[in-house]
Amino acid sequence: MDHWHTDPSGLLTGKARRRAGSLIPRLIRRRRARQGFEERLMHGTNYFLPVQAEKGVITVHDLSIYLHPETHPSERIRDFEKNFERSLDRATHVITDSEATRRDLITHLSYPAAKVSTVHLGVSERFRPQARAMLDRDLLRLFGRPVGDYILSVATFEPRKRIEAAILAHAHYCDRTGHDIPLVLVGAKGWANDRLHALIEDEQRKGRLLMLGFVDDADLPAIYAGARLFLYPSIYEGFGLPPIEAMACGIPTIVSNRSCLPEVTRGAAMMIDPDDVDRLSAGIERALNDDIWRDGAMRAGLAVGAHYSWARCIEQTVDVYRLCNDLIA
Incomplete structure (x- = not known):
């Protein structure tokens, strides 16, 4: 059996993107073989339809390149602008990862509302609470910290993720309270972050920040499940999968009050203005020490994680295919 069938998250991860063009048509073929549909629909799973496709479905993950162009490399913007509108013009229907991105597409690009559907992403069953003894063993092997002895942030190091705000708020918390629980950062290097890396190096010298960079997917569930708190102060997301994965592991979570994050976290996370470092720092203190809030956040987060399935x-997604099949029949 194909791996995507048991864990479809591979369709949306970087490792699977090179194969996505063959996997999605295979999914369509199998579904339509059972339901008597003809093979005539192309799905561009990452913004663009192939040039040879006259029509089809595209998935738009977010519109940050239009709404926050300052957070993207200029060459990416040029390439995107050249190809994206062509795909929109040919699309029979558009899928967005969140209702927030659907509204962005309709509002900012004047796209017809009837041609856009929201399909939330799912969370792999690998992300769940884990037994303490096994977690301690795995975490000590990975980076030398026991369960509950670190704060976690998982994100590509790009400007809109506001990793700098997380580091500064954590540093203020440590300076103010004298408690040096480390911040662990997981994610690819990204771009436009010379200042960020200087800040990281400074905090590493003080012994209160651990930079893991890119980690193997197999190790991520343990790293999530062993954290005491998860931080995600991003100013713009199409869905925001990392905080949902953290909550599915039973970890109290702080997110930005921007974009789709209030929508997808469904009231289970503490929401903070990512541009207010002092308030974020105070939020960290409460999230670490307020046991009543922590217990409620863990229970609510587990329910949210269970809500999202692949x-x-x-x-x-197949419902959208059916709709398009009816429209182009």
Whole structure:
């Protein structure tokens, strides 16, 4: 059996993107073989339809390149502008990862509302609470910290993720309280972050920040599940999968009050203005020490994590295929 069938998250990860062009048509073929559909629909899973496709479905993950162009490399903007509108013009229907991105597409690009559907992403069943003894063993092997002895942030190091705000707020918390629980950073290097890396190096010298960089997917569930708190102060997301993965592991979570994050976290996370470092720092203190809030956040987060499944994501995606099949029949 194909790996995507048991864990469809591979369709949306960097490792699988090179194969996505063959996997999605295979999914369509299997579904339509059972339902008597003809093969005539192309799905561009990452913004663009192939040039040879006259029509089809595209998935738009976010519109940060239009709404926050300052957070993207200029060459990416040029390439995107050249190809994206061509795909929109040919699209029979558009899928967005969140209702917030759907509204952005309709509002900012004047795209017809009837041609856009929201399909939330799913969370792999690998992300769940884990037994303490096994976690301690894995975490000590990975980076030498026991369970509950670090704060975690997982994100590509790019400007809109506001990793700098997380580091500064954590540093203020440590300076103010004298408690040096380390901040662990996981994610690819990204771009436009010379200042960020200087800040990281300074905090590493003080012994209160651990930079893991890119880690193997197999190790991520343990790293999430062993954290005491998860931080995600991004100013713009199409869905924001990392905080949902953290909550699915039973970890109290702080997110930005921007973009789709209030929508997808469904009231289970503490929401903070990412541009207010002092308030974010105070939020960290509360999230670490307020046991009543922590217990409620853990219970609510587990329910949110259970709400998002890849099976539901696939079924809703196929519903869009059916709609398009009716429209182009």
